[in-house]
Amino acid sequence: MKSTCPIATAKTPADFRSAAEVFKALSNPNRLLIIDALGQGERCVADLTALVGLDMSTVSNHLSVLRKIGIVKDERRGTRVFYSLRKACLSNIFCCLDEFQACGE
Amino acid sequence: MKSTCPIATAKTPADFRSAAEVFKALSNPNRLLIIDALGQGERCVADLTALVGLDMSTVSNHLSVLRKIGIVKDERRGTRVFYSLRKACLSNIFCCLDEFQACGE
DNA sequence: GCCTTACTTTGTAACTTTGCAAAATTGAAA
DNA sequence: TTTCAATTTTGCAAAGTTACAAAGTAAGGC
Numbered sequence: 001m002k003s004t005c006p007i008a009t010a011k012t013p014a015d016f017r018s019a020a021e022v023f024k025a026l027s028n029p030n031r032l033l034i035i036d037a038l039g040q041g042e043r044c045v046a047d048l049t050a051l052v053g054l055d056m057s058t059v060s061n062h063l064s065v066l067r068k069i070g071i072v073k074d075e076r077r078g079t080r081v082f083y084s085l086r087k088a089c090l091s092n093i094f095c096c097l098d099e100f101q102a103c104g105e
Numbered sequence: 106m107k108s109t110c111p112i113a114t115a116k117t118p119a120d121f122r123s124a125a126e127v128f129k130a131l132s133n134p135n136r137l138l139i140i141d142a143l144g145q146g147e148r149c150v151a152d153l154t155a156l157v158g159l160d161m162s163t164v165s166n167h168l169s170v171l172r173k174i175g176i177v178k179d180e181r182r183g184t185r186v187f188y189s190l191r192k193a194c195l196s197n198i199f200c201c202l203d204e205f206q207a208c209g210e
Numbered sequence: 211g212c213c214t215t216a217c218t219t220t221g222t223a224a225c226t227t228t229g230c231a232a233a234a235t236t237g238a239a240a
Numbered sequence: 241t242t243t244c245a246a247t248t249t250t251g252c253a254a255a256g257t258t259a260c261a262a263a264g265t266a267a268g269g270c
Contacts, residue, residue: 011141013138016141017134019134019137019199020133020134020137022202023128023129024129026124026125026132027129027132029118029122029124030258032121045216046215054259055259055261056218057218057261057262060219079266079268080216081216081217081218087205087208092201092204096197097124100127100197103192150246150248159229160229161246162250163230165248166249183237184238184246184247185245186248
């Protein structure tokens, strides 16, 4: 946890675009619910579907969004597919968000 | 900067919804560009319009998104309106994002 | 091979976002 | 008070998102 970073170094248009892509992947409450659940360990699609209470195809699409941006990874074992967090550091983003929301300046 | 936060405490559906709202406000590259610029100090709408290179009405709408979520504040002085960052802690989110993107796990 | 379970892909409808243009507003200056 | 400059609001079109349902795929059991 070497939290230097005097000021974020994002500068080129491409940097802003890729940062926006990450935030977009995080901009849906059901995807945040999925990420939160995966924080406790891997889950199969059926479990996540039961958790969020939407159609399995919808959950599968949400997982695909998270996979494409590199937030989760999938692993097929038999007939089931298990998803897990690929970015341990992701929990830091939630921490920053907590600070953000607590910050009443 | 009391960075406890063992694990993010967001839990209720409302928590996930409001977190998603914040990420949604951050999910546009032009809005990130605006936030980055405001990190160096207040700017009027004309300056920000020149910076992002879109129609002024579009920039005004982006600023309205950022204002509604509490990221920026506005202050009219004469005929101009100056925008500035309301959340100093916002730069932490960019730092987390840098860590996230550097994290090659 | 055929069936079942678990999942993904595709089609589609409802809705949201993003942009521009034109009209409306606000404050200062003439 | 008319005019001008800066900004916001409204209307609209194109593109993107989110959901479900139905069809498609993959692995395991009979």
